Amino acid sequence: MAFNRKTLTGSALLILAILFVAVVLISNLLFRGARMDLTQSNLYTLSEGTRNQLSKLEEPIQLTLYFSDKSTAEAASNDARALRGYYPRVRELLEEIAARSGGKIHLKVIDPLPFSEDEDNAVAAGIQGLPFGPAGENVFLGLVGSNSTSGEAKIPLFDPGRENLAEYDIAKLIHDLSVSKKPAVAFISSLPMTMGFDQATRQMRQPWAVYTELSQLFDLRQMNAAALKTIDKDINVVVLVHPKDLSDDALYAIDQFVLRGGHLLVFVDPNAELDESGADPENPQAAMLADKSSDLAKLFKAWGVDYARDKVVLDNAHALQIRVAQAAPPVRHLGILGFARKDLSSDDVITANLATINMSTVGYFELSKDSTAKLVPLIQSSDQSMAVSADRVKFLPDPAGLLAGFQPTGQPFVLAGRLEGEFKTAFPERSGADHLAQAKGRNAIVLFADTDMLSDRLWVEVQDFFGQRVMNAYANNGDLVINAVDNLAGDSDLISIRGRATSQRPFTRVEALKRQADTAFRKKEQDLQKELSETERKLTELQSAKSQDQAMVLSPEQKAELDNFLKRKVAIRKELRDVRRQLDADIEALGTRLKFLNILLVPLLLVIAALGFAGWSAKRRQAR
Template identity: 70%
Template structure:
């Protein structure tokens, strides 16, 4: 009987082992590639736009991640970010149906891999004082020998990591870039500056635009029609366009073309009236722009001589005396002023504008103006001429009377438009659009200038831009949207893997407030002591000026004693902060190292005891 029981037990264990192996094999086959993202911000879940781009891959794309593993042994932050980059690339490769092929390469010094990385254009960045360099970049190729790179993965750009990689893959899979027409009287592209007699850099928005699209510059003086293969037309600072040029824009919109217009009541970078021999000419020149016939036909009102002032969104600049002063005509529009319902502005945080105008729907207009960017309710308008010769920005608030309603600085004009030239009988003339269309209108051209949103630096011989506002994103988002490709828009600005200790930061802020209060108190007492010493000194005779009186000495001793006490109080505040942070760390270590494992062990023992009693 005992033998049979042992045999049955052994057979049962063998069968269970076979079932376990079978379950593993079946789950491995059925659940291959399955992943569960349990991170708070779903860092490893690809956004819909990225998945769409990967689904559209119709040919293999090879990605080569070059990372100097040995050289970065002592750089834990960079190594942690490398892990983040690699895991994201592996996730994208797993979701690409085999069309995205990832290779991870450690380019050792003087190796063929290092030569290959340099050949792609990747940058080896110095990482220590001894001149040690490291690679951390991505190169991509397609079947037609197309190449695209990310020269170096910067940890401070982690929020745009997924977008940057998706854009690289998107570019490699796009055989033909969309054609963008550009009609501008502002110097967006690189060229010769006659004022400085030097070559000027292109505006950052133009540089980004030319990387993503095929940009065709149009000549306003010769413009009579828009090529049919142009997907989007961008008009910047249109000044006194001829009827033929406006008619070309009119017919482009009526046939379904996508148009984006930037006008301005006072374009600060408009140098069309500049004369090196007469500096006053530039100051007096008209810097406004308008499309009067087209705006009227489209049912939109725009005042080319009015600027929006916003007391609540005024940015701080240097005043006439060098002291900081807020300029109600230079605005930092926040998330609350941007449309959350439109893909162009949904993920943006800050847009800076300067001497901006506004749009309104005309009476009896059949169109619809959907606001994208608005001023706050604490805003009003003023004449654009007031900003030309204004010595002090604060004077703009003289007589300021807010309307209580926001002004539309940028919007999407939607409708079924009619021609502004019903009298024209040109071949193929359209009197009315067959379908509804949308025109993007922006009442500021300075929004495109580098000075309002990006700081340029030279990084290893390459021009890098550090954005402090989302103006560039606004522009590219708009063009992406008008070309019909919204995949890249949806993946801009993801959360980062950095998880700051919010409780520790809160403790530090509290301590800083306490220390600042004590320091201000000390400074106040110091000022009061200096005042008393000065009064005592002025009461002394000429021959006693260099000798401290008993009253002065007593006052000085009193202050020095109080200074030591306040310094002691400051050290106590800092000591309590360190003690609080250390106590928090100790509790976290106890929870993670002891409490959780103990609870798991007790739970396992309790479950085993329950099973034993049940048997």
């Protein structure tokens, strides 16, 4: 019996082993390439736009990822460790893209060691080196892509601070490799943005910096609004700046361009400060009194957008200081606004990672009550803002006058946004073979309620350096426009890709404890400063009551007051140290609880569960 039992037990184990191997082999065959994303924010799940773009690839694409694995492993700097920590996220994202490409994308990873041929190739390809190595040598984390012809594209550096846009950057690189020429961009403007003759100075004027940069990056085609009747079908994007008194034919051309899937970037303004309408050297008041607003009223109505061409947004929180006279001190202007990184949408590729945007006499957009579109804000005013008549800003002698009667609405205004929807025509009465009454699918229009932001004075200094125009940008207005055109120049799948969650998981509880401690710390500091000011006031009063020959001698009252303050100062500083110590103690206690849960409690519960299961199994065997 014992022999038979051992034989059966051994046979059963052998059969189970064979079944296990068979199941593994069959699973590998049936579920090859199958993946499951169990992360909270679906970090490894590609967006629909990326998947659609990969499905449309016709030619193979080679991607080469350069990462200094050995150098960053030996480096001790925080920057090198951050780059090394970000590398797995980049590689896993590229591997997922390659796996979803149906064999069209081939990924190669290279570790460019210092002074090697691989390092030379990385530098020649335009990959940015950072001096974070153990001996100060350059380290790399960048991507080079090439197609079957001679096309090349690159991401010089994967910045950990741009992790939420990593998928978009890679998808953009793949899109650029799948097209063979620069995107065609139609440029329509009623402002003097191009090179031409300036009637005021009687000299040739230089083009605006933003126009120069666009012409270098895109196939920019300037179009005359007065003669506009059709928009060529090879145009990817139309940039419309300060549209004034457009004919119905011009509006219809733009209308049909949008409905057939064209992408539109619009800049309107309630008060375009560089509008030369009514300019007359012999009559300066003519230009001052001329209407400097612009609108697309007929198209906006069809798209479900409300825009007041006679209203300007004042914002107390974002007001910039300007100098109205040479000898006068700078004053805050509620109509000239500056926005920092935290004020811009971090979820949209157009505004994400920009540091500073300046705007002047801005309007705002709203959705109409019956609108079916969606308005996604890119730039918003603060809740300390209100809308006033544009005439109040136009004829303003002193910016300080805007504070009179200023009453914030408590609600932000959308100064720039992305309008998304399935748009209908603004010309239902027209017909024809190519006429569209409604868009064939969803589209996106990017709207800005300001044109002054395009002018050089709000973002860049242009200087002549031995015949060359050198641009020194102090704001990101130019980057913003290029980002918008670059994004719209892609196909609809690329435009649909938004910023996504990052792999960083901050300790929210620890951050909350730090914020509480900082609040308490600042309160104690304010108490100390308040007592110091009060003590100085009392000492001054006592000093003024003394005679001149006793001015340098402390009176008993002054000495007592000073001693009391010094004692209180020591006590408050002790309380400040206690606040910091309590913070450390709270964080340490939180860490201890987490260690107890992870190291002791969970294994203990598993052991108890295992022992319980073993006891239950033993009782079942005894019952038999």
